[in-house]
Amino acid sequence: MPERLPKNSCDTHLHVFGDAKAYPAANPNALYAPPGDCNFAAVKALHDAMGVDRAVFVQPTIYGTDHRLLHDVLKNAPKANYRGVAIVDDSVSDAELEKLDSVGVRGARFNFGGRFKLAPSIADFRRGLDRVRELGWFVKIFGFEDDFLVVADELKKIEFPAIIDHMGGPDYRRGTDQPAIRLILDLLKNDNWWIGLSNGDLRSQSGYPWDDAVAFGRLLYEAAPDRCLWGTDWPHVHRFMRPDKDGPSDYGVAHEMARVALLERYLPDRAARDRILVNNPARFFGFD
Secondary structure, eight states: OOOOOOOEEEEEOOOOOTTTSSOOOOOOOOOSOOOOOHHHHHHHHHHHHTTEEEEEOOGGGGTTTOOOHHHHHHHHHHHTTTTEOOOOOSSSOOHHHHHHHHEEEEEEEEEEEGGGOOOOOHHHHHHHHHHHHTTOOOEEEOHHHHHHHHTTTHHHHHHHHHEGGGGGGGGGGOTTSHHHHHHHHHHSTTEEEEOOOOOOOTTTOTTTGGGGHHHHHHHHHHHHGGGGEEEOTTTTHHHHOHHHHHHHHGSSSHHHHHHHHHHHHHHHHEEEHHIIIIIIHHHHOOOO
């Protein structure tokens, strides 16, 4: 098991939730209820135990474009150590974007994962990208394997900073030469595209220690070693969608450090790991 992480390590992708009465699910297609025990205090305790000093909170899909919790968490957290990612569509006003920007939101996530039922139309996606670019924000693109192919032409047009979430969510059984991976490798030839080397365990068919993820992680790292990021994806919301299969320990310290160990198997040495945990996110998210 990896030791405590290096100073200024950053968890670049996780979610935080609030009391369901104060912050109820706003998305009519929400796949789970807000887990009240997965709040900022729980995040801080986890990170303190791991040695994580910085984090980027991503708006949970169940809240839709109701950013009240994200705003409140960032407003009360140390601004030097935390950033946020919003969900942006036409319902989000310019005034709200400015308000979010003032507390440390620096990006917008577009979700093309089919079961979430949040995929924007091409016209909506283009409008959202224009607004994000004007703010000087980055974009995060989420989907599973062939979801990316549907919007490949639009992705290739993006010229400002962009992150592909969770290794592109590939089906490991299809091998590293599948079309979605080829597309991602093509995008990574451009300096504005970054890749998240997170969630490799979630797509595994082989189970712990997730051997089938390693070839994909190594391939993506080698394509852009200075543009790789990593995050826990805590608290692994898939477990709330299938409580019969996942218990509370699925998002404890030991399990998160096991995911760090998986990251280390993608990389050639400890210096590469520290670059992904510290240097790359500091540069991308503007941490000192």
